[in-house]
Amino acid sequence: MLTILTPTYNRIDTLPRLYQSLLAQRNRNFEWLIVDDGSTDDTASWVAALEHEADFPIRLIRQDNGGKHVALNTGVVAAHGDWVFIVDSDDLLTNDATQVVADALGNIAGQQSVVGLCFRRGDLNGRLLGRECHDMPMPFASTPTRVGRMVQGDLAYIFHRDTMALLPFPVISGEKFVPELYIWNKISDQGQIWFYLDRIVYWCEYLDDGYTRNFAQHLKRHPRGFLLFYWAQIAREPHWLGKIKAMVRSTQCLIYCLCKTSHGGRE
Structure with missing residues (x-):
């Protein structure tokens, strides 16, 4: 089944x-x-x-x-x-x-x-x-x-x-x-x-409150989850441009992680 x-x-x-x-x-x-x-x-x-x-x-x-x-x-x-x-x-x-x-x-x-x-x-x-x-x-x-x-x-x-x-x-x-x-x-x-x-x-259908239309906000709110993904993607991306983009996103996630830590976990 x-x-x-x-x-x-x-x-x-x-x-x-x-x-x-x-x-x-x-x-x-x-x-x-x-x-x-x-x-x-x-x-x-x-x-x-x-x-x-x-x-x-x-x-x-x-x-x-x-x-x-x-x-x-x-x-x-x-x-x-x-x-x-x-x-x-x-x-x-x-x-x-x-x-x-x-x-x-x-x-x-x-x-x-x-x-x-x-x-x-x-x-x-x-x-x-x-x-x-x-x-x-x-x-x-x-x-x-x-x-x-x-x-x-x-x-x-x-x-x-x-x-x-x-x-x-x-x-x-x-x-x-x-x-x-x-x-x-x-x-x-x-x-x-x-x-x-x-x-x-x-x-x-992509609703206004869905993940797809709110990517930037979700990246900022959930940086460690995204960091897991983008860090793994560096090795998985088949082309160098994709690898570079994954590196940039990983760096962005690290910055958001540090910001959340400095604010005691608050956004």
Whole structure:
């Protein structure tokens, strides 16, 4: 079974949209696991009402607010599926997403070297995010850093649960964010990730209070989490320009760390 893992914080306005996309799936061999990261809205009661309505398993886990990465750690441990498909609470899936994933998993059955799958994302207007890659054979094995640089757009990942469990996100006192790519790259060190860059399975929206639109503020608030990522990226970046950018970001993170320390951990 596939676990669709959704970390959420005060997203009662967008969760119903994701739920409707799950109801539209042709392949229902999945569970929906929602990790509520300390929401103060009606998320818990809304999910409780769904548990008797949907024809697929829905589970809710509540935790104190610790950040999306902590919610992902919680969800991976609790997941019943062998594979975990991370779908954010403000996004949704194409109607054939779980079938496409199931077909891809069927193609790798018995291949223990494969630890992840990756597909494309599009926006709510149906447009592909990032560059098209028509001239490449599909699927192919690579790393998240290399493919991310290639497509210049966010991607949709499905990882083997046991591999994710071996590589939890670090929890940093006083911070609530660690870039996901830090762990995705570590997962790629454990085995192959197959990339299907010709197939959209995921529609996304970048909200005003989301991480993507507030990068600079998050970098300042969570410098140690970002420092872990950028320091590791120096070695992972395939080109010197990428390495230099990672060095500059690492220096910026160190400065923010020193500023937080001098202010007793306050921003």
